[in-house]
Amino acid sequence: xxxxxxxxxxxxxxxxxxxxxxxxxxxxxxxxxxxxxxxxxxxxxxxxxxxxxxxxxxxxxxxxxxxxxxxxxxxxxxxxxxxxxxxxxxxxxxxxxxxxxxxxxxxxxxxxxxxxxxxxxxxxxxxxxxxxxxxxxxxxxxxxxxxxxxxxxxxxxxxxxxxxxxxxxxxxxxxxxxxxxxxxxxxxxxxxxxxxxxxxxxxxxxxxxxxxxxxxxxx
Amino acid sequence: xxxxxxxxxxxxxxxxxxxxxxxxxxxxxxxxxxxxxxxxxxxxxxxxxxxxxxxxxxxxxxxxxxxxxxxxxxxxxxxxxxxxxxxxxxxxxxxxxxxxxxxxxxxxxxxxxxxxxxxxxxxxxxxxxxxxxxxxxxxxxxxxxxxxxxxxxxxxxxxxxxxxxxxxxxxxxxxxxxxxxxxxxxxxxxxxxxxxxxxxxxxxxxxxxxxxxxxxxxx
DNA sequence: ACAAGTCGGTTGTATTTACAACAGAAAGGA
DNA sequence: TCCTTTCTGTTGTAAATACAACCGACTTGT
Numbered sequence: 224x225x226x227x228x229x230x231x232x233x234x235x236x237x238x239x240x241x242x243x244x245x246x247x248x249x250x251x252x253x254x255x256x257x258x259x260x261x262x263x264x265x266x267x268x269x270x271x272x273x274x275x276x277x278x279x280x281x282x283x284x285x286x287x288x289x290x291x292x293x294x295x296x297x298x299x300x301x302x303x304x305x306x307x308x309x310x311x312x313x314x315x316x317x318x319x320x321x322x323x324x325x326x327x328x329x330x331x332x333x334x335x336x337x338x339x340x341x342x343x344x345x346x347x348x349x350x351x352x353x354x355x356x357x358x359x360x361x362x363x364x365x366x367x368x369x370x371x372x373x374x375x376x377x378x379x380x381x382x383x384x385x386x387x388x389x390x391x392x393x394x395x396x397x398x399x400x401x402x403x404x405x406x407x408x409x410x411x412x413x414x415x416x417x418x419x420x421x422x423x424x425x426x427x428x429x430x431x432x433x434x435x436x437x438x439x440x441x442x
Numbered sequence: 443x444x445x446x447x448x449x450x451x452x453x454x455x456x457x458x459x460x461x462x463x464x465x466x467x468x469x470x471x472x473x474x475x476x477x478x479x480x481x482x483x484x485x486x487x488x489x490x491x492x493x494x495x496x497x498x499x500x501x502x503x504x505x506x507x508x509x510x511x512x513x514x515x516x517x518x519x520x521x522x523x524x525x526x527x528x529x530x531x532x533x534x535x536x537x538x539x540x541x542x543x544x545x546x547x548x549x550x551x552x553x554x555x556x557x558x559x560x561x562x563x564x565x566x567x568x569x570x571x572x573x574x575x576x577x578x579x580x581x582x583x584x585x586x587x588x589x590x591x592x593x594x595x596x597x598x599x600x601x602x603x604x605x606x607x608x609x610x611x612x613x614x615x616x617x618x619x620x621x622x623x624x625x626x627x628x629x630x631x632x633x634x635x636x637x638x639x640x641x642x643x644x645x646x647x648x649x650x651x652x653x654x655x656x657x658x659x660x661x
Numbered sequence: 662a663c664a665a666g667t668c669g670g671t672t673g674t675a676t677t678t679a680c681a682a683c684a685g686a687a688a689g690g691a
Numbered sequence: 692t693c694c695t696t697t698c699t700g701t702t703g704t705a706a707a708t709a710c711a712a713c714c715g716a717c718t719t720g721t
Contacts, residue, residue: 258549295594309583334572339573355556360579367586374593375632413594415709634679
């Protein structure tokens with residue numbers, strides 16, 4: 224577990240906490256580290272959760288499949304990102320989405336009660352972590368609003384442009400790499416893959432952008 | 443300001459705190475109470491925010507208008523609800539949406555720094571309020587995910603059904619009242635009003651539901 | 662190297678939606 | 692009360708999307 228302390232140090236949750244202190248907090252917070260093989264479910268729709276999760280290694284998708292096999296991708300989780308935090312609250316109902324490992328992944332589980340209940344002992348940084356948690360959830364909240372903004376666009380083209388330009392803004396470069404292949408991007412934006420593929424090519428022909436696989440250049 | 447203490451007592455933010463203690467905390471937290479006339483902007487897109495807001499009186503819409511006048515409604519705020527919390531974090535950028543008063547409204551402003559920075563003085567319940575804030579943001583987060591679920595549906599009918607049945611689940615009754623008129627509901631679900639109106643009538647003719655104005659009965 | 666599977670692009674058709682325009686009912690103001 | 696405005700439903704047409712089917716390029720595993 225200690226091997227991932229440098230990873231944790233760079234996360235929003237432990238921002239401002241030194242590596243030594245993180246090591247102490249791991250036991251103070253009762254952290255557990257679980258490993259998931261590619262394709263395995265980290266969390267399943269309908270489950271109850273009382274932990275906040277941090278991805279230490281690998282990558283994940285938060286997604287949902289309906290009875291007819293239609294998939295909807297809510298988001299992508301990269302190394303160091305927090306997830307599950309919205310469902311860790313005691314009165315929160317069950318999970319609405321699955322979380323699935325895209326590759327072999329390691330995940331930290333922190334019992335939410337032990338985070339928000341400040342312990343009186345050695346954890347000097349406990350208060351800081353609670354604040355960090357607040358900021359992290361705020362940020363997640365904003366990114367959900369951002370996604371609602373993509374999704375509220377009426378046409379596939381508008382959805383693509385608003386998504387891609389937002390990614391470019393975040394990565395601060397017109398050259399962007401997205402964590403989705405075509406089918407996944409379509410599931411993320413809730414559009415038809417073939418129509419989206421078609422639209423992307425039209426936009427390329429019109430000189431709006433260039434792409435190759437999951438790398439795009441906005442013009 | 444004191445007149446709204448009973449309202450605050452019933453909010454998520456002050457859950458578990460007695461009225462007397464709320465009175466003390468109002469000054470401890472440096473609360474401000476602002477009044478807005480019907481139609482006025484409470485917050486504007488592009489502004490920066492360092493407060494968490496609680497609606498004491500009236501009702502609000504969180505919405506966004508683009509250059510062509512197309513409106514997108516993110517959500518409705520009722521009495522006692524918290525808003526703005528996602529943008530109060532120091533590193534959060536500017537607001538992505540407007541907040542507008544649907545009727546004459548009163549809004550509490552709480553400086554977020556004074557909430558998350560526990561004061562050493564009299565506020566016995568400060569820690570509780572921080573936890574409440576965490577749960578409130580979690581809940582907001584879940585409702586955003588819920589909205590993304592409506593929005594990910596491909597057809598107007600599916601959007602309507604998923605939204606209305608979710609409201610029925612929340613209100614725990616097949617008779618529901620929604621805080622939107624037709625145009626607002628269309629802006630909330632990001633569909634065309636006339637097409638939606640058409641679809642609603644088809645669904646009524648098929649016996650799926652009944653409605654009159656903003657009151658619906660699911661069958 | 663081969664076979665099987667995945668991925669991205671293309672096309673045609675049926676379905677669905679957006680848009681515009683209009684009309685009756687209801688609500689609000691003078 | 693009358694007039695104006697808002698709200699809701701209706702219709703027709705143009706545009707966009709979903710769906711299915713197919714192909715070639717590329718990957719993966721044996």
